[in-house]
Structures are given as C-alpha cells and as structure tokens.
Amino acid sequence: MKLPKPRKRGSSYDITVTFQGKRYYCTRDTPKECEQWAALKLLELKSGKVQENLGVKQHYPFKQLFEQYYQEHGRDKKSKTWIYGQLKTFDDKFGTLAQMSIHEITPKHLTAWRNKRSTEVSPNTVLKELSLYSAIFSYAQKELFLIHDNPWMGISKPKKPKARNRRITDTEINLILSAFGYSEGKVLVLPQHYVAWAFLFALETAMRRGEILSIRREHVFEKHVHLPMTKNGDERDVPLTKKARELLKLIPLENEKIIPQSENAFRLMWERTKNKIGLSDLHFHDTRHEAITRLVNQQKLPVEILAKMTGHKTIKVLVNTYYNPDVGDIADMLD
Structure with a gap:
C-alpha cells in the first residue's frame, strides 16, 4: 500500500492513513516523522487484523x-x-x-x-x-x-x-497584596504585581482565573469585558463595576494580553506566595465565591441577572455552590 504524503499545517505536518474504511490521523514536527508513523500504523493495523481473524486479541x-x-x-x-x-x-x-x-x-x-x-x-x-x-x-x-x-x-x-464555603476577609486581602509587593492603585511593573491585580479583579468580576488570563486588549470595552470562550464553551460579556474599570486602567497600554504571564507561571507564583504567608487553604477560585456573595449582599443583584454575569446555566449551582452568605448577612437582609 502506497503511503500518503504529509501535509504542512502551520509549523507542523499531518498525515492520514486509511485502513478498511477507517481513517487514522497524526500530527508531527517533520514530514519524515509523519511517514514513519504512517508506515508503523499500517503495519500495526494489518498485524492486528490477522490476529483478530485468528481470534487473538492484540x-x-x-x-x-x-x-x-x-x-x-x-x-x-x-x-x-x-x-x-x-x-x-x-x-x-x-x-x-x-x-x-x-x-x-x-x-x-x-x-x-x-x-x-x-x-x-x-x-x-x-x-x-x-x-x-x-x-x-x-x-x-x-x-x-x-x-x-x-x-x-x-x-x-x-x-x-461538599462545596467549599471559604470566604475571604479584608485582612487576608491585605496579606496577599503585601506578599506580592503591591498596593491598590499602583501601576503594574513586576510579574507578581499582575498576580495581585488579577486577585483584586477576580473579587470584582467573579471571573475564573483562566478567563482573566485569556483577556486581550481587544476584549476590553468601556463597561464590560467580552470573553469569546469560557469553561462551558459559550462566549460571555462580563459587566464591570466602577472599581473593576479603574483596575483595567492600571494595565499598561502596550499590553496586548492583559496578563503577560503564562498560565503555569501565574499558578506557580500564586501557589508559592500564598503558601509562604500561611494561606495554603486559600484557592484562587475562592475569589469567585467571594465575589458572587458580595454582589448579592452589597449590589443586591437578582440571581437571574447574576447568572448572566457569571455564566452559570443552572441557577441551583449558582445558589448552592457559589453564594455563601453567613447567618449575619441573611439577618441584615431581613432588616
């Protein structure tokens, strides 16, 4: 059987082989690697078919x-x-x-x-x-x-x-900012400043870490941030509080990507720093819980509006997992 020719796709190559009506595909860095894979794949498929006919499982x-x-x-x-x-x-x-x-x-x-x-x-x-x-x-x-x-x-x-019920206190927020050498309103200079900034931005927007790291300059508008792809596969527009808009003004204009670090570099910096100051039980995702609870308690957002902002398709998940008021918060609402 004649081997197909590899096709160039951007900086890599792909190749497809067909055996008994089924197609098998792979991507490699060079044409030679593609051809080697195809030859071995066809040999493997033919060998497996013979064994199958003999009742032997490969x-x-x-x-x-x-x-x-x-x-x-x-x-x-x-x-x-x-x-x-x-x-x-x-x-x-x-x-x-x-x-x-x-x-x-x-x-x-x-x-x-x-x-x-x-x-x-x-x-x-x-x-x-x-x-x-x-x-x-x-x-x-x-x-x-x-x-x-x-x-x-x-x-x-x-x-x-059970779902986490971790609230973030003002004292802990100050500890985090201090550990990253950052104070609110400060221009971002060092890599750790961006991690502290993202922490504050998450508390204002209830955005996930990955969503914040994906923001590009073209996604930022006057009163909202557009997310072309989110965890659930849909796009979403996130409205911005006044404080969130002020935070965005601190990002240098030359930044095409709002947070310049890679996801792994950001994660490592966050984990090492918060562990160093004794907050190992604090997850970045806890900012989402805290932000949602604040938006209800302080901004009085109706849950159906809040779901549009956070991207929750199921109101039950939003209420039971992410809204974490304490009994004092509920008592204040009654009054």
Missing part, C-alpha cells in the same frame, strides 16, 4: 491508548494542558497498569487503583481523573472498536465532597 497497552487519544482528541480540547500533564505523569500514577493491555484491565484492577489514588489526592481530583480515563476507554470502545465494554463503568465513584 496487546494494546493502556498508555499507548492514552497517547493515541491525546493525539486525536485531547490536544484539541480546552483542557489540553491538564490532559498533557496527566499523560506526562501517567507511568508514575499507574505503575504496571500503564503497560497492561486494555483487553486485560478489569474493574477489579481499576478499583484497586482508585483506592490507592484516594489516599494521595482529594476526592475531586480522583473524580476528575476517573472522568478522563473513562472517556479514553469509551474512545477505544466506540471509535476504535477495540473493546466491547468500558471497565471504568464497572467501578463506583468517590462521594463528591
């Missing part, structure tokens, strides 16, 4: 399936950075299970892995990882037709923990 390691899933699906998802991180640490996380054939992996194997993993990370992290690995096996089942059943569907999930 050895297909879990990690190899993950790599193929990433190349064909994972790299195009919004969470591609996180998925790539999972792939990089896969061997350490799964041990011998990483090289076990997907035909041999059973719910019993996965239950043992889940129990071990539950002693290492939070239930939320386990749930997030279970969702990814189950999707990978669904891909093998429904798109590659390598397996008949998804063993991840045969294990029980950890109980989802």
Whole structure:
C-alpha cells in the first residue's frame, strides 16, 4: 500500500492513513516523522487484523491508548494542558497498569487503583481523573472498536465532597497584596504585581482565573469585558463595576494580553506566595465565591441577572455552590 504524503499545517505536518474504511490521523514536527508513523500504523493495523481473524486479541497497552487519544482528541480540547500533564505523569500514577493491555484491565484492577489514588489526592481530583480515563476507554470502545465494554463503568465513584464555603476577609486581602509587593492603585511593573491585580479583579468580576488570563486588549470595552470562550464553551460579556474599570486602567497600554504571564507561571507564583504567608487553604477560585456573595449582599443583584454575569446555566449551582452568605448577612437582609 502506497503511503500518503504529509501535509504542512502551520509549523507542523499531518498525515492520514486509511485502513478498511477507517481513517487514522497524526500530527508531527517533520514530514519524515509523519511517514514513519504512517508506515508503523499500517503495519500495526494489518498485524492486528490477522490476529483478530485468528481470534487473538492484540496487546494494546493502556498508555499507548492514552497517547493515541491525546493525539486525536485531547490536544484539541480546552483542557489540553491538564490532559498533557496527566499523560506526562501517567507511568508514575499507574505503575504496571500503564503497560497492561486494555483487553486485560478489569474493574477489579481499576478499583484497586482508585483506592490507592484516594489516599494521595482529594476526592475531586480522583473524580476528575476517573472522568478522563473513562472517556479514553469509551474512545477505544466506540471509535476504535477495540473493546466491547468500558471497565471504568464497572467501578463506583468517590462521594463528591461538599462545596467549599471559604470566604475571604479584608485582612487576608491585605496579606496577599503585601506578599506580592503591591498596593491598590499602583501601576503594574513586576510579574507578581499582575498576580495581585488579577486577585483584586477576580473579587470584582467573579471571573475564573483562566478567563482573566485569556483577556486581550481587544476584549476590553468601556463597561464590560467580552470573553469569546469560557469553561462551558459559550462566549460571555462580563459587566464591570466602577472599581473593576479603574483596575483595567492600571494595565499598561502596550499590553496586548492583559496578563503577560503564562498560565503555569501565574499558578506557580500564586501557589508559592500564598503558601509562604500561611494561606495554603486559600484557592484562587475562592475569589469567585467571594465575589458572587458580595454582589448579592452589597449590589443586591437578582440571581437571574447574576447568572448572566457569571455564566452559570443552572441557577441551583449558582445558589448552592457559589453564594455563601453567613447567618449575619441573611439577618441584615431581613432588616
């Protein structure tokens, strides 16, 4: 069978091979790498077909399936950075299970892995990882037709923990600003100033960290910020308070990207600094809880209007997860 020619796509190349009516695709840095992949893929497919006809299931390691899933699906998802991180640490996380054939992996194997993993990370992290690995096996089942059943569907999930109810005090805000060497109204000069600025901006807008990091100059308007892509896949316009508009004026005009740091650099700076001052239990996402609670308590925003601002499609999630008034706040409203 004649190999197809690689096609240039931006700074990389891609190639597609067809076998028995199915197409297989990959992207590589050079044409030669594409051709090598295509030759090996065709050899693998032909070998697998012969074995299948003889009733023999081809050895297909879990990690190899993950790599193929990433190349064909994972790299195009919004969470591609996180998925790539999972792939990089896969061997350490799964041990011998990483090289076990997907035909041999059973719910019993996965239950043992889940129990071990539950002693290492939070239930939320386990749930997030279970969702990814189950999707990978669904891909093998429904798109590659390598397996008949998804063993991840045969294990029980950890109980989802209660939503966080973490408020942020004025004292903690001052501690954060001081740790980053920043004070409100100050022009942004150093990288750490942008982290402190983003913290204040999040408290005013209830925007997620990733949303703030994605803002470009062209997205900023007089009274709102336009987000062309959000976590739920939709665009959103976020109205700005007077303080939020003042904060935006502090960003240097030459900044095409409002926050110049990469997501990883920003995250590391935030984590190291807040841990250093004894606020390890504070998550950046807690600013979203705090901002939403303040918008209700202080701005008296109706919940249906608030949902438009925050991007929540389900009012129940907004009210039960993100609105965290204390009993004193509610008593004040009654009066």
